[in-house]
Amino acid sequence: MVDSHTAGLLPGYGSKGLAHAAKGKVVSVCCVKESKDLHKLIDAVLSANIVVLFDGDDTGLILKLPGYETRSVTEPQTESVIRGSREGFTESxxxxxxxxxxxxxxxxxxxxxxxxxxxxxxxxxxxxxxxxxxxxxxxxxxxxxxxxxxxxxxxxxxxxxxxxxxxxxxxxxxxxxxxxxxxxxxxxxxxxxxxxxxxxxxxxxxxxxxxxxxxxxxxYSRFLSSSFFRILRFTFLVISTNLPAMYVSISSFNPEIMPTSLLLILEASRKGVFLPPSGRFC
Known part of the structure; x- marks a missing residue:
């Protein structure tokens, strides 16, 4: 809070008000805003900023200063890469x-x-x-x-x-x-x-x-290699989602289409398991 006596020391603030004069000639912070809205001034204080009020002036100054403690920039654990930037977003x-x-x-x-x-x-x-x-x-x-x-x-x-x-x-x-x-x-x-x-x-x-x-x-890779790996991922996605269904349908309803040696291996693997083939993937 700046009182009227101190404001008199401001050189020629004129009709624009004390806040405007202080903003241009006294305050040396790079980011300063004027506001007459009380709610904006309160929000600025709650956001770790400084608010300067002047006696006899309905305008306040919002000084944006670093207030909250923030985490430094580090490599994200969810998206680690071999080639590319190691920077990750923070909470700021x-x-x-x-x-x-x-x-x-x-x-x-x-x-x-x-x-x-x-x-x-x-x-x-x-x-x-x-x-x-x-x-x-x-x-x-x-x-x-x-x-x-x-x-x-x-x-x-x-x-x-x-x-x-x-x-x-x-x-x-x-x-x-x-x-x-x-x-x-x-x-x-x-x-x-x-x-x-x-x-x-x-x-x-x-x-x-x-x-x-x-x-x-x-x-960051060449388009040929990037496209190849994307196609490979999509192909294995289709295989991983359809292969269990094929196994259940063949072993339960059409076992005769499988070779005898493979059928014996599957039957041996089912010993001691008291669930049907469809229940093993639940």
Whole structure:
């Protein structure tokens, strides 16, 4: 709080008010904002910022300073790679935004912030590249986010449940990533990223099923080898899901189509097991 006596020491603050004069001539912090909204000033204090109030002036100054203790940037354990960046997102939304901006130095990269949660007031950032992303996708994401009404948002999983296309589907419709280079690559592909304060997991939409068979290292390998490994993963996915069904159908209903030697091996393996073939895969 600055009283009127101290304010008199400010040289020529004039009709614009004490806050404006202090902002331009006294305060040496790089990020200073003026605000007359009491709720914004309270939220700034709760977000570990400094608020300066002046006696006789209805405007306050918000000084953004690093307040909360944050974790240093480390390699994510969920997405370890042999080739590629070792950096991973942290729980600080400012750090996560800076890591994305360091990789995409373009003026079309948009970062739009909002707050979700009536009690927690968690800061959310919508990231996309104008000119690459479909504008309809951005508008749909904003519309779904503004429809969220919760007391608190503690992790990006809270948001994922409200913006996904098929809530009862076993397949995910919203992706998540813990590596900034992966999110940057997806932004260049025309996706929208949702960064949530307090979690290292960034949501990306829209999400394709083929991304479940994709590795972060695929972005750094030659297209022939990347395509080969993706086809290989998909092939073994089909084999692993169909081979048990083929075994059950053949051993239970059509054992005569198997060679006798293989049938004897299967029968020997079933000794001591009191479950039918279909019950062994439950």
């Amino acid at each position: 939304i400012s750090t996560n935004i800076s890591m994305i901006r360091r990789r995409i130095k373009d003026h079309n990269l948009r970062m739009e912030r909002l707050r979700l949660g009536r009690v927690t007031k968690t800061e959310i950032c919508i990231a996309y590249i104008k000119g690459i992303v479909d504008p309809k996708t951005v508008e749909e994401v904003k519309k779904r986010l503004h429809r969220i009404e919760l007391d608190g948002v503690l992790e990006s999983g809270y948001i994922e449940e409200f913006i996904q296309d098929a809530p009862y589907s076993v397949f995910p419709t919203v992706g998540n990533a813990e590596k900034p280079d992966k999110v940057a690559a997806q932004l260049l592909e025309g996706r929208v990223a949702i960064i949530t304060d307090g979690t290292p997991f960034v949501l990306t939409v829209p999400y394709l099923f083929i991304e479940s068979l994709q590795s972060s290292e695929d972005y």
